[in-house]
Amino acid sequence: MSQLQDNFGRRFHYLRMSVTDVCNFKCTYCLPDGYRPDGKPKFLDLNEIEHLVSAFSQVGTQKIRITGGEPSLRKDFTDIIRIVKDNDKINTIATTTNGYRLAKHAQEWYDAGLRRINISVDSLDPKMFYQITGENKFDDVMRGVDAALEAGFERVKINAVLLKGLNDKDLPRFLHWIKNTPIDLRFIELMETGLGHDYFKAHHLAGNDIKLQLEQAGWQFDTPAVDDGPAQNFSHQDYQGRIGLIMPYAKNFCASCNRLRVSAKGKLHLCLFTENGVDLRDLLQTPDQQAELIERLHGQLAQKKETHFLHDGITGVTQHLASIGG
Structure with missing residues (x-):
């Protein structure tokens, strides 16, 4: 079966599969009014996910990265992990979580087949964490990080959205944390969405500013693997942890795109921005629809644009990132 490829020669090894758009946090940059x-x-x-x-x-x-909303809010989240694990063509199973249920379930998820986990921790200051997330759960989330490390995940990543005037002074604290802790710390540049124009103007901080600070401090760029996400990763001989920067406004950000998204309701999204998505759900009902589903996927890849249009202030139909899994 031929590999998914667009008209610009990009091949797609990586699927971000949302399983819910429900979230129990109220992060100011995503769901400030809650779900x-x-x-x-x-x-x-589960049957549709398997197909x-x-x-x-x-x-x-x-x-495959299992996303949300908060994916662990699904009672059958562990079963979803097992479905992906049972497919021997999938080499890497990952998830992104706010860490709310992680301390209790980290080992269970690992045993089911999950191997990589991203945990959102936007500040190491508990008060700022509460201000950004709307939840006083900092200690719970940090216990979850410890549980993930103890469970044996091959890669534990911490996601922090860069926010001018909020967590932009946290870099020294984050660096101190990863000095002797084997985690990947990822700073994500704030992206403008349909509901967030004013917030974006107030809090956008260019990831390149952090990149320059890292390079001046001796951090070295790491060559990406074929199934890596969009982060530029850096390592330092004096640190156990690594740092990644996701900079959607950087030049040629889309040139290395290797990922597609499917929403929790079964819509294929070729890009996080710009389009409404294409329904796949009608072809997820029985195994004998696979050939038609694959044909639809190939047909849609021919429509994928070369780049997003964020530089032009065009955010498309995405109202908030929880709606299609970030």
Whole structure:
């Protein structure tokens, strides 16, 4: 089966599969008013997820990240991990979580097949953490980080969205943390969404500013692996941890794009921004629909644009990142 490839020669090894858009945090850059359901949502069930994973595995997908919302809010989250694990063509199973349930379930998820985990920790100051997330859960999340390290995950990453005037003074504290802790710290440049124009103007901080500070301090750029995400990763001989920078406004950011997204309701998104998505759910009902589903995937890749249009202030239809898994 031929691999998914667009008209610009980019191949797609990596699927970000959302399983819910529900979240129990109220992060100021994503869901400042909390999750607001639109009617009674019906997210992909286990059979639909199995058919989706099967189709993508046949067209070159090697890595699947289970996302949300907060994916662990699904009672069958561990079963979802097992479904992905049971597909022998998927080499890497990852998830992104706010860490709310991590301390209790880290070992269970690892045993089910999860191997990489990203945990959102936007500040190491508990008061600032509360201000950004709307939840006084800093200690719970940090216990979750410890549990993930103890469970044996091959890669534990910490995600922190860069926010001018909020957590932009936290870099020394983060660096102190990873001096002797084997985690990957990732700073994510704030992206403008449909609901966040004023917030973006007030708090956007260019990731390149952090990059210059790192280079001046002796951090070295690491060559990316084929299934890596969009981060530019850096390491330092004096630190056990690494640092990654995700800079969507950097030149040629989209040139290395290798990931696609499917929303919790079964829509394929070729880009985090700019388009409404294409429904796949009608072809996720039975195994005998696989050929037609794969044909639809190939057809949609021909429509993928060369770049997003964030530089032009065009944020597309994405109202908040929780809606299609960030």
